[in-house]
Amino acid sequence: MTANIASKTRYRIGGMDCASCGAKVQNAVARLDGVTAVDVSVSNGTMSVSHDGPAPSAAITRSVKWLGYSIAPADTPGDASDGDPKGAADSHFELGEGAWWSSRKAVLTWACGAALAAAYLAGQVMPAIGHWAFIAAMAVGLVPIAWRAIAAALTGTPFSIETLMSIAAIGAIFIGATEEAAIVVLLFLVGELLEGVAASRARASIQGLTALVPKTALVEVNGVTTEVQAATLVVGATILVRPGDRIPADGEIIDGQSSIDEAPVTGESVPRRKGPGEPVFAGTINTDAVLRIRVTAAASDNTIARIVKLVERAQESKAPTERFIDRFSRVYTPGVLVVGALVAILPPLFLGAAWSEWIYKGLAILLIGCPCALVISTPAAIAAGLSAGARRGLLLKGGAVLEALRDIDMVALDKTGTLTEGKPVVTDIVAYGRSEQKLLSLAAALETGSSHPLALAILARAKADKAPVPPAANAKAVPGKGVSGAVGGEAVYLASARAAAEKAVLTDAQKSCIDAFNDDGKTVSVLLVDDAVVGLLAIRDEPRTDAIVGLEALRAAGIGLVMLTGDNRRTAAAIGKSLDIDVQAELLPEDKQRIVRELQAEGRKVAKIGDGINDAPALAAADIGIAMGGGTDVALETADAAILHGRVADIANMISLSHQVMANIRQNITIALGLKGVFLVTTILGYTGLWPAILADTGATVIVTLNALRLLGIRFDKGAAATR
Numbered sequence: 001m002t003a004n005i006a007s008k009t010r011y012r013i014g015g016m017d018c019a020s021c022g023a024k025v026q027n028a029v030a031r032l033d034g035v036t037a038v039d040v041s042v043s044n045g046t047m048s049v050s051h052d053g054p055a056p057s058a059a060i061t062r063s064v065k066w067l068g069y070s071i072a073p074a075d076t077p078g079d080a081s082d083g084d085p086k087g088a089a090d091s092h093f094e095l096g097e098g099a100w101w102s103s104r105k106a107v108l109t110w111a112c113g114a115a116l117a118a119a120y121l122a123g124q125v126m127p128a129i130g131h132w133a134f135i136a137a138m139a140v141g142l143v144p145i146a147w148r149a150i151a152a153a154l155t156g157t158p159f160s161i162e163t164l165m166s167i168a169a170i171g172a173i174f175i176g177a178t179e180e181a182a183i184v185v186l187l188f189l190v191g192e193l194l195e196g197v198a199a200s201r202a203r204a205s206i207q208g209l210t211a212l213v214p215k216t217a218l219v220e221v222n223g224v225t226t227e228v229q230a231a232t233l234v235v236g237a238t239i240l241v242r243p244g245d246r247i248p249a250d251g252e253i254i255d256g257q258s259s260i261d262e263a264p265v266t267g268e269s270v271p272r273r274k275g276p277g278e279p280v281f282a283g284t285i286n287t288d289a290v291l292r293i294r295v296t297a298a299a300s301d302n303t304i305a306r307i308v309k310l311v312e313r314a315q316e317s318k319a320p321t322e323r324f325i326d327r328f329s330r331v332y333t334p335g336v337l338v339v340g341a342l343v344a345i346l347p348p349l350f351l352g353a354a355w356s357e358w359i360y361k362g363l364a365i366l367l368i369g370c371p372c373a374l375v376i377s378t379p380a381a382i383a384a385g386l387s388a389g390a391r392r393g394l395l396l397k398g399g400a401v402l403e404a405l406r407d408i409d410m411v412a413l414d415k416t417g418t419l420t421e422g423k424p425v426v427t428d429i430v431a432y433g434r435s436e437q438k439l440l441s442l443a444a445a446l447e448t449g450s451s452h453p454l455a456l457a458i459l460a461r462a463k464a465d466k467a468p469v470p471p472a473a474n475a476k477a478v479p480g481k482g483v484s485g486a487v488g489g490e491a492v493y494l495a496s497a498r499a500a501a502e503k504a505v506l507t508d509a510q511k512s513c514i515d516a517f518n519d520d521g522k523t524v525s526v527l528l529v530d531d532a533v534v535g536l537l538a539i540r541d542e543p544r545t546d547a548i549v550g551l552e553a554l555r556a557a558g559i560g561l562v563m564l565t566g567d568n569r570r571t572a573a574a575i576g577k578s579l580d581i582d583v584q585a586e587l588l589p590e591d592k593q594r595i596v597r598e599l600q601a602e603g604r605k606v607a608k609i610g611d612g613i614n615d616a617p618a619l620a621a622a623d624i625g626i627a628m629g630g631g632t633d634v635a636l637e638t639a640d641a642a643i644l645h646g647r648v649a650d651i652a653n654m655i656s657l658s659h660q661v662m663a664n665i666r667q668n669i670t671i672a673l674g675l676k677g678v679f680l681v682t683t684i685l686g687y688t689g690l691w692p693a694i695l696a697d698t699g700a701t702v703i704v705t706l707n708a709l710r711l712l713g714i715r716f717d718k719g720a721a722a723t724r
Contacts, residue, residue, distance in 0.1 A: 007050070007051055007052075007053075007055065008048055008049065008050045008051075009048070009049050009051065009055040009057070009073075010046055010047065010048050010049075010073070010074035011046065011047045011048075011049070011060070011064075011071050011072065011073060011074055012045055012046055012047075012071070012072050012073070012074050013025060013040070013045050013046065013047050013064060013069050013070070013071055014045065014069060014070035014071070014072075015068060015069040015070055015104075016040075016042045016045055016069060017042070017105075017192065017196035017200075020160055020161050020371070020372055020375060021042060021069070022040040022041070022042040023040075023157060023160075023329075023375070024067055024152045024155070024157045024160060025038075025040050025047060025064055025067060025069060026038045026039075026040045026047075027152075027155060027156035027157045028063040028064065028066070028067060028152075028155035028156055028157070029047065029049060029060055029063055029064065030156070031063075031155065031156050032056055032059050032060065032063065033056065033059075034051050034052050034053055034054075034055075034056050035049055035050070035051050035056065035060075036050045036051060036052060037049075037050040038050070041379075041383075042376075042379065044383075046074060047064075047071075063155060066151050066155065067148065067151050067152060067155065068147075068148055068151065103193075103196070105189070105192055105193050105196055106193055108140075108141065108144060108189060109141075109186070109189040109190055109192075109193050111140055111141075112137070112140045112141035112185060112186050112189055113186055115136065115137035115140040115141075115182075116134075116137045116182050116183070116186055118133070118137065119133035119134045119136065119137035119182065131176075131178055134178040134179050134181070134182045135173060135178050135181075135182075137182045138169060138173075138178065138181050138182035138185050141185040141186060141188070141189050142165075142166065142169050142170075142185050145162050145165055145166060145169075145185070145188070146162070146166045148160075148162045149162035149163040149165070149166045159333040159334050159337065161370045161371070161372055161697075164333075164336070164337070164366045164367065164369070164370050165184075165185075165188055165367070165370075165694075167337075167363070167366060168181075168184065168363040168364075168366045168367050168690065169181045169184060169185055171359065171362075171363045172184070172360070172363055172690060174359075175356045175359050175360055175363075176356070177360060177689075177690065180689060180690045180691055181690070183690075183691045184367065184690045184691050184693075184694045187691055187694045187695060187698060188694055188698060190698070191694070191695075191697070191698020191699070191701065191702065192698070194698070194702045210304060210305070210308060212246065212282075212283030212304060213230060213246070213248060213249075213282045213283050213299070213302070213304055214230055214245070214246045214248045215229065215230055215231075216228065216229060216230055216248070217229075217230045217233055217239050217248035217249065218239055218240040218241070218242075219233070219237055219238065219239055219240075220238045220239065220240050220292065221238075225240055230248040230249065230299060231299045232299075233248065233249050233295050233298065233299060234295065234298065235295055235296060235297065235298060236294065236295060237294070237295045238254065238292060238293070238294055238295075239251065239292075239293050239295060240290065240291070240292055240293075241286045241290070241291045241293060242286070242290055243258070243286060243287060243288050243289055243290065244285070244286070244287070245285070245286055246283060246284065246285055246286075247260075247280050247281065247282055247283065247284050247285070247286060247291075247293065248282060249282050249293075249295045249296075249297065249298075249299065249302055250279070250280070250281055250282050250295070250296050250297040250301075250302040250303055251279070251280055251293040251294050251295045251296050251297075252277065252278070252279055252280070252293065252294050252296055253274055253275060253276050253277065253278050253279075253280060253291055253292070253293055254276060254292040254293060254294050255276060255291070255292040256275070256276075256289050256290055256291040256292055257273065257274070257275040257276075257289060258273075258274065258286050258287060258288050258289040258290075258291055259271035259272065259273050259274075259287045259288055260272050260273075260274050260280055260284050260285065260286060260287065261284060261285040261287055262281065262284045271287055279296070280293060281302070281303045281304075282297075282299075282302040282303055282304055282305075283303075283304050303644075307390050307395065307644075308390075320400060320403060321378050321403060321662075321665060328374075329371045329374060329375050332369075332371055332374070333369070333371050335369075336365070336366060336369030336370075336371075337366065339365060339369065340362045340363065340365040340366040340369065341362060342362075343358060343361055343362040343365055343684065344358050344359045344361070344362025344363070345358075345362075357686075360689065360690070361683055361684060361686070363690060364683045364688070364689055364690050364692075364693040365680065365683060365684075365693070367690060367693035367694045367696070367697055368676050368679045368680055368683060368693045368696050368697065369676065369680075370697040372697060372698075372700075372701045373668075373671070373672035373675070373676075373697060373700035373701040373703075373704045374669065374672040374673065374676075376668075376701060376704055376705060377665060377668030377669050377671075377672050377704050377708075378399075378665050378668070378669075379399075380668070380704060380705050380708035380709075381661050381664040381665045381668060381707075381708040381711060382399040382402060382403075382661065382665075383708070384661075384664075384708045384709055384710075384711035384712050385402055385657060385658075385660070385661035385664075385711050386399070386402060387712060388657065388711050388712050388713075388714045389402075389654065389657050392650075392653070392714075392716060393643065393644035393645040393647075393650065394641070394642075394643060394644075394650055394653065394654050394657065395641060395642040395643075395644060396640070396641045396654070397639075397640050397641060398640075401624060401640045401641055402657070402658050402661055403658065403661075403662060404605075404623060404624055404658075405607070405624055405641075405654060405655050405657075405658035406655070406658040406659050406662050407605045407623070408559065408605050408606070408607045408623065408624060408655055409558065409559055409560060409604055409605050410559065410560040410561075410562070410599055410604040410605065410606045410607070411554055411559055411560070411561055411562075411606075411607045411608075411609060411651060412562050412563075412564050412592075412595065412596060412599070412606060412607070412608045412609070412618070412622070413561070413562070413563050413564070413581075413608075413609045413610075414563075414564060414565060414592075414609060414610035414611060414615050414628070415541075415563055415565035415567055415572060415575055416541055416565065416567065416611075417610075417611040417628065417629060417646075418609050418610055418611055418628045418629075418648075419543055419544065419547050419563060419575065419579060419581075419648065420541040420542060420543050420544060420547075420575065421541060421542055421543075421544055422541065422611070422629070423453065423456070423457070423541065424453050424454055424456075424457040424523070424539045424540060424541050425457050425460065425461065425539065425540070425541075425542055426457050426458060426460075426461035426537055426538070426539050427522060427538050427539065427540050427542065428517065428522070428536070428537075428538035429461075429535065429536070429537055429538075430513060430535055430536040430538075431534070431535045432510075432533055432534050432535055433534060434534050434535065436465075436535075437465060437467045438467075439527060439534065439535040439537070440458070440461060440462045440465055440467040441462065441467045441468050441469060441470060441487075442487050442490075442492050442494075442527060442529065442534075443458050443462070443494050443525070443527055443537060444458055444459050444462035444467065444469045445469055445470050445471065445472040445475075445485070445487045445492070446472050446475050446483045446484070446485050446487070446492055446494050447459055447483065447494070448469060448472065448475075449475075450477075450483070454523065454525065454539055455483075457539050458525075458537065458539075470487055470488060471487075472485040472486065472487050472492070473485060473486040473487075474486055478493075478495070478499070480499075481495050481496060481499035482494050482495030482496060482499055482500075482525065483495075490529050490530060491529070491530050491531070492527070492528070492529055493527075493528040493529075493531075494525050494526075494527050494528075494537075495525065495526055495528065496524075496525065496526070497514045497524050497526055499526075500526035500528060500533065503528055503531050504528055504531050504532060504533050506526075506533060507533075510533060510536070513536060514526075514536065517536070517538040518570065519570070519574065520538075520540070520574045521540055521570055521571035521572070521573070521574030521575055522538040522539060522540040522571075522574075523538070523539045523540065524536055524537070524538050524539075525537045525539065540571075540574075543575060543578060543579055544646065544647070544648050546647055546648050546649045547579055547648045548579060548580075549648075549649055550647065550648030550649035550650070550651060550652060551579055551580070551581060551648065553649060553652035554651060554652050554655075557652060557655065557656075559652075559655070560604070561581050561582065562581065562582045562583075562584065562595075562599075563575070563576055563579075563581050563582065563583045563584065564584050564587055564591075564592045564595055564608075564618070565583070565584070565585050565586075565587060566585075566586065566587050566588065566589075567585055567586070568585065568586060569585040569586055571585075572585035572586075573585070589615070589616070589617045589618070590617060592608075592610075592615065592617065592618035593617040593618045593620075593621045595618075596608055596618050596621045596622050597621055600621075600623070605623045606622045606623050606624075607622060607623065607624040607625075607626055607651070607655075608621070608622035608624075608625050608626070609626045609628050609643075609651060610625075610626075610627065610628060611627060611628040611629050619639050624640050624641065625639040625640050625641070626639055626640065626641045626642065626643060626651065626654070627639035627641070627642040627643070628642075628643050628646055629643065629644070629645070629646030641654065649716075650716075653716045656716075657714065660711065660714065661711060664707060664708060664710070664711055667707055668704040668707055668708060671700060671703055671704055671707065672700050672701075672704055675696050675699070675700045675703075676696055676697075676700070678696075679692060679693060679696035
């Protein structure tokens with residue numbers, strides 16, 4: 001007998017604008033046969049359904065549409081209308097693709113407002129029908145609300161905000177408060193409309209990244225350039241990008257040099273000069289020269305597309321605080337019904353108070369107690385935080401990661417590719433009897449065509465210094481020693497210091513110079529011409545330009561630091577000394593993992609930063625694993641988060657982002673509960689009634705959402721602190 005293997009299918013849901021919407025959809029779909037788990041992200045307008053066997057798509061679609069929302073597979077282009085005009089309107093409203101004032105919710109709100117105005121005029125002209133006119137006006141808005149309440153109750157959510165709203169409005173009719181009931185319904189619809197606008201803005205923040213990629217591209221085939229849709233570009237295609245144009249795909253420059261403005265994607269304020277062989281990203285701007293680029297990723301897999309997908313999936317996972325609020329609200333809402341009933345019944349029953357007065361207060365408490373603001377307080381902030389981070393190259397795989405980062409008190413960093421650039425560069429040139437440029441020319445001539453990292457460093461320096469590279473004859477590698485050949489009729493040999501000493505006598509001064517370079521963690525190549533030493537080339541993988549500032553920002557935040565590297569002790573110690581960081585070197589992957597475990601055993605909350613396969617075990621063992629820069633697929637898959645642009649300062653920025661998001665959540669919860677507490681007291685004392693009660697709910701929801709949206713404006717300074 002073969003066990004069923006759980007699968008997961010994602011959908012886009014149109015029309016959700018608050019946490020209660022997500023809860024209704026989740027409860028309805030979770031009840032279906034074959035469904036094992038459901039995760040709904042209101043922020044994304046998405047739903048992930050885990051199921052045994054084939055997805056029960058027809059049943060899922062019926063359940064979601066029954067609740068009044070639209071649904072489509074997540075990979076369907078465009079909106080989630082699924083052919084449903086009503087859903088299309090909602091989806092356009094949700095995604096910010098259409099005018100909010102023409103959405104279905106807006107039309108219902110305008111209709112209810114117009115009916116209320118007509119009822120008021122009718123009451124002035126014919127007072128006898130005023131009561132019935134306000135009931136009719138209220139019905140315009142209440143009937144759709146009550147229908148949604150019934151649908152939610154039948155699909156597993158009996159205690160929805162629509163249920164509380166319907167009970168309060170209908171109860172108000174029976175005690176003669178028809179004008180207030182109609183006003184309350186209108187205010188509820190206005191509140192929903194404002195919530196939708198805020199939710200649309202939050203959702204558009206991350207989806208707006210896709211708008212950075214141009215719709216068309218210039219493809220070059222056999223010297224002929226044709227304009228095509230950027231979405232149709234295939235890997236390996238050659239595209240032409242003119243000055244001032246956005247780059248339509250991830251790729252590698254084949255021909256041309258230009259400054260690339262990467263600010264839209266990376267946040268870098270200064271354009272980067274790039275030339276042949278260097279990568280470029282979709283959505284960045286070519287500023288000053290024509291470039292020919294080879295496409296390296298399809299449209300669905302370019303940098304921006306990957307960011308959007310990662311953030312969408314991250315927003316579907318809930319943070320611990322969010323899960324607690326969800327559990328609390330399941331008890332809280334029925335509790336509100338009980339409290340409202342007790343307030344309405346007990347004083348008249350036992351104290352002889354007026355029934356109409358206390359029923360009115362009980363109905364107001366139902367409206368005050370609606371949990372929307374409380375429930376949205378956490379996911380709104382988490383979604384805004386994830387989006388703000390993603391737009392700045394800080395990718396976090398879910399709210400739990402974002403929340404846990406605030407507790408980090410120890411950061412363990414890899415060296416190569418994390419604290420350093422990950423590619424050697426020529427740092428020093430010492431010439432004896434010849435110019436530095438001539439030295440570079442001879443060395444580059446021997447290394448032409450080699451893919452060895454040291455060879456690439458020499459060739460890059462020769463190119464940067466505009467040193468001519470003459471042809472070399474009979475160039476060949478000398479295994480374990482270096483490379484030799486003939487350049488301009490001279491026998492040239494580029495070798496390690498030990499191999500060079502076998503061919504020539506090194507002076508004491510030359511030996512001292514080599515030793516000093518070695519003490520600084522640099523690899524030294526000795527250049528011989530006709531068996532005579534003519535120069536030294538010192539090469540090292542240098543620290544990133546922001547490494548010192550980034551590490552200092554972490555120290556300022558009270559976070560401990562340690563470098564864990566597999567490199568040799570001398571090189572590691574030299575880099576560690578220049579960065580003022582403790583070093584543990586010559587480590588195997590299991591050693592790095594062991595050290596992380598030891599730090600955790602000491603009570604430390606450890607973040608491990610790395611970019612290679614050998615970092616994967618330690619990344620998985622750490623409390624938070626962060627992949628640095630491009631990283632390897634294994635590192636990115638194993639890590640909890642990723643710093644796309646390789647800035648050491650972004651480690652502190654990511655931790656700072658966590659602190660700001662959690663502070664925002666505390667503010668939101670205080671606003672949500674504080675407003676409810678104030679209106680609860682004033683209602684019982686008789687100072688406020690039904691319409692201020694609904695303002696306490698919808699107003700708090702809008703305030704909480706707008707407060708969360710402030711996180712989208714976070715800016716990171718040169719060091720690490722996030723500011724607004």
